[in-house]
Amino acid sequence: MLPPAVGRGPFPTPVGPVQRYRCPSCHQEIFFRNTACLACGIQLLFDPDRGFSDMAETGHPCANRGQINCNWSADEPGALCLSCQHTTVVPDLSVPANIDRWERIETVKRPLILMLHRLGLPLFDEAGMPVPRFELKGETGDATAPRVLTGHAEGTITLNIAEADDAERERIRAEMNEPYRTLTGHLRHEVAHHYWDVLTEARQDRLETLRAIFGDDRQDYGAALQAHYAEGAPPDWAESYISAYATAHPWEDFAETWAHVFHLLDGLETAQAFGLKAPQAMPEGLERLVREPMPHLAQAWVELTIALNAVNEAMGHETFYPFVLAPPVVAKQEAIRSLIVEANSGDAAVAPSGNALPR
Ligand SMILES: [Zn+2]
Numbered sequence: 001m002l003p004p005a006v007g008r009g010p011f012p013t014p015v016g017p018v019q020r021y022r023c024p025s026c027h028q029e030i031f032f033r034n035t036a037c038l039a040c041g042i043q044l045l046f047d048p049d050r051g052f053s054d055m056a057e058t059g060h061p062c063a064n065r066g067q068i069n070c071n072w073s074a075d076e077p078g079a080l081c082l083s084c085q086h087t088t089v090v091p092d093l094s095v096p097a098n099i100d101r102w103e104r105i106e107t108v109k110r111p112l113i114l115m116l117h118r119l120g121l122p123l124f125d126e127a128g129m130p131v132p133r134f135e136l137k138g139e140t141g142d143a144t145a146p147r148v149l150t151g152h153a154e155g156t157i158t159l160n161i162a163e164a165d166d167a168e169r170e171r172i173r174a175e176m177n178e179p180y181r182t183l184t185g186h187l188r189h190e191v192a193h194h195y196w197d198v199l200t201e202a203r204q205d206r207l208e209t210l211r212a213i214f215g216d217d218r219q220d221y222g223a224a225l226q227a228h229y230a231e232g233a234p235p236d237w238a239e240s241y242i243s244a245y246a247t248a249h250p251w252e253d254f255a256e257t258w259a260h261v262f263h264l265l266d267g268l269e270t271a272q273a274f275g276l277k278a279p280q281a282m283p284e285g286l287e288r289l290v291r292e293p294m295p296h297l298a299q300a301w302v303e304l305t306i307a308l309n310a311v312n313e314a315m316g317h318e319t320f321y322p323f324v325l326a327p328p329v330v331a332k333q334e335a336i337r338s339l340i341v342e343a344n345s346g347d348a349a350v351a352p353s354g355n356a357l358p359r
């Protein structure tokens with residue numbers, strides 16, 4: 001079992017006022033990951049379009065509910081929910097700790113799938129198969145076996161399940177000298193690579209726009225990464241990049257920046273749901289927020305993060321948001337926001353078949 005959830009954003013209506021989640025029966029506050037209402041005890045079922053319902057009255061539980069406490073609904077008895085469908089490889093469950101790792105990862109993945117769904121980003125390919133696919137793999141302990149590297153290739157996101165262990169992830173964070181390393185951040189980063197492919201497939205105009213902003217992605221990816229790990233980022237990277245790693249290659253800049261667009265939108269929407277308003281007028285709800293110009297969103301986000309950084313410091317915690325949004329970074333975020341809005345405005349994108357590079 002996981003520790004108590006933090007509250008998530010609004011009830012997922014297409015466009016509408018922000019709400020926090022409430023039990024459909026007794027109307028007490030519930031958390032996004034709850035399988036049951038702690039007040040009245042009903043079993044809860046979540047549908048990405050309709051929100052929470054009483055499982056006794058409607059719907060079918062996801063087939064993974066019993067194993068990993070997935071609280072989403074499935075279309076038919078014995079089927080997987082929208083989120084679990086996207087996991088095509090689950091960890092080796094003969095390793096006892098892996099069920100908990102799998103549960104942790106899926107608990108973080110469901111809000112991401114919901115966000116992609118609400119933003120209108122495609123979740124299925126031309127053949128109707130779920131994409132991106134998530135492969136959750138652990139090291140086998142066999143020294144001759146290839147290492148499990150977290151990354152993306154051709155619509156498949158591989159996640160090393162050791163990242164679900166807080167102590168291990170913190171060890172890697174310190175070793176890599178990163179200010180922030182979370183499962184949520186990993187997943188947001190990796191789906192960005194997939195959507196670069198999907199949204200530029202057969203769209204040379206979009207590709208040219210991204211290349212003009214993030215750089216020419218045809219430069220050798222493997223060599224660029226090697227050079228990054230050997231030499232590090234340029235000393236002045238923070239003037240135009242969100243992270244040191246973003247300097248490694250245009251694809252990494254795009255993925256790092258995309259992740260921060262998601263942090264910002266989800267962070268702002270969650271703050272709105274709990275009554276933390278930006279001083280400037282701001283529409284409510286993800287579907288409206290994403291249509292605001294990025295400089296406006298960034299201003300609100302910076303003000304919110306300054307406040308939350310101070311609250312965290314008062315508690316002796318690590319900095320809540322240890323990043324600087326320099327104007328060139330906001331311009332890149334605006335390009336990503338525009339891409340998402342444009343992709344949602346009609347011409348449905350489907351997954352591409354090319355681009356075999358793992359990244
Ligand atoms: Zn209740």
Ligand SMILES: [Zn+2]
Pocket residue numbers: 062063064065070071072080081082083084085
């Ligand atoms: Zn599920």
Ligand SMILES: [Zn+2]
Pocket residue numbers: 189190193251252255359
């Ligand atoms: Zn990457």
